Amino acid sequence: MAFGRRRQEEKPAAEPAGTEAEAPETGEAAGGPWDAAVDTVPEMERLDFGALQVPIGPGIEVQVNLEPNEFDAEGNPVNGRIVAITVVAGESSMQLQALAAPKRSGIWDELRKELAEEVTENAQGQVQDADGPFGPELHAMIPAPLTPEVLEQMPAEMREQIPQEIIDQGYAWQPLRFIGVDGSRWFLRAVVTGAAVQDEEQWQFLEDVFRQVVVVRGDHPMPPRELLELTLPAEAQQAFAQQEEESEDDGFDPFQRGPEISEVR
Incomplete structure (x- = not known):
């Protein structure tokens, strides 16, 4: 198996999640992904999904991944929870999940x-x-x-x-690329698919996005590996509510492809 990878000497040493580091001369992003509890989180436009705050900008499309948890009498899904957020950029995608983790071990x-x-x-x-x-x-x-x-x-x-x-x-x-970062009582996993797995230029774009993700762990106790709760941003809730109102007469199906949360310019 051959995977496109930058030579090791061109990469800085990995910084602990949520800490701040001096940016290398190459202009590559330093630090991150970030813990919402620290004061050094860089300010930028992000979509708030509860446990995950995902950066948006030109060329980025953000989608939610649902898992059905209720079914009607005929076995059709009628409700679901958000289990992951997927960032799409060009011919590549990166699925994000945040899990609870022990305090002192990854x-x-x-x-x-x-x-x-x-x-x-x-x-x-x-x-x-x-x-x-x-x-x-x-x-x-x-x-x-x-x-x-x-x-x-x-x-x-x-x-x-x-x-x-x-x-x-x-x-x-x-080809798939699994990336993991152990944070403070949380773990962030990314699954990269598409051209970015082997194409360095496309990977650099997704790497910069991943570095600017913010994880909101919260103070409540959770067993290790349990998914942190993801919710729809307010603007997405309004879009889905409007879609439901418009399709009430036809029988609304929440698992049909609907309005996507995206920014593509």
């Missing part, structure tokens, strides 16, 4: 081992340990199915670039 080392087992044993994929700007990472390759339904949903220009032999075998290898 959980990334243990989670990384479990992820490796899941990829190799359950997904029949391949894994590789790596060092990144935030410390140890896990790089993976998993077989992604190329069913007729998946191919039909692809843009025509993308579908035309897939070699016929790949289509005939029914799957293509999808």
